[in-house]
Amino acid sequence: MESKRARLDRFLSSELKIKRKDIRLMLAQNRVRVDGIVAKDIQQLVDEFSHVSVDDAVLKNNRPSYVMLNKPVGVVSATKDDKHKTVIDLLDHPAKSELHIVGRLDLNTSGLMLLTNDGRWSRKLMSPESKVEKRYRVTLQNPLSTEYIDAFAKGFYFEFEDITTQAAKLEIISEHIAEVTLTEGKYHQIKRMFGRFRNPVIGLHRYSVGELLLDPDLDEGGSRELSVEEVNDIFG
Structure with a gap:
């Protein structure tokens, strides 16, 4: 992510190189999890230490030290x-x-x-x-x-x-x-x-x-x- 916090749709669009409108469908199909919980809101904020996965493939899993x-x-x-x-x-x-x-x-x-x-x-x-x-x-x-x-x-x-x-x-x-x-x-x-x-x-x-x-x-x-x-x- 360019900033420390970003909307979920912006983060996924950047990481997966897909259009934001396609992310709504992904969320409706329960394919996205944030910190182990199925994501429903495209405006949900994720930060540098959020655990984000799509179809069980981890996109982000930084840990604070x-x-x-x-x-x-x-x-x-x-x-x-x-x-x-x-x-x-x-x-x-x-x-x-x-x-x-x-x-x-x-x-x-x-x-x-x-x-x-x-x-x-x-x-x-x-x-x-x-x-x-x-x-x-x-x-x-x-x-x-x-x-x-x-x-x-x-x-x-x-x-x-x-x-x-x-x-x-x-x-x-x-x-x-x-x-x-x-x-x-x-x-x-x-x-x-x-x-x-x-x-x-x-x-x-x-x-x-x-x-x-x-x-x-x-x-x-x-x-x-x-x-x-x-x-x-x-x-x-």
Whole structure:
């Protein structure tokens, strides 16, 4: 299909090289199934993951993939790069050429990355309206103080973009380590927020997205498919 979703008659006409008027007869003869159910409506929408068959011959049977990756420092969140290894290079996945990245991490940031071929799922996950929380462990060069907590909760004004960041939660774990929870992801946001205190970030690790935690059994650079429960429950 040219687009992610299409009317059934348009899809069949394109795939079978027949006129749309002939498709009405095919449906009347119960020859077409969508996701295992006999299709009756030529205006029914099919998408990239619909299972479509005619006379038991499968025309379309793509499957969604959802992958968790433990990104190491020094790997770029890109599909191609001339200088650095990419997250795609790390994958051992039969459909890795079809996957796209859901929420990038900087070169020097490690931790949980998600990849998928399901555009609707990734758009929902990254939409500001979904308010999906991302949690990071941050290591700072200089000691922390309680004033950071209030500042992060109030948000920071970024003059370059003319925006004020949404409220973020900061929890002090030790003198030089904090955990930060965001519901957005502006450019170098965490580093820039700590930059207001002239406190350089020397380590940044994302350990969760929504309800999904980075699998502790995944070595750096390792990846695995998400379970059905993980895919559905990530939004909470």
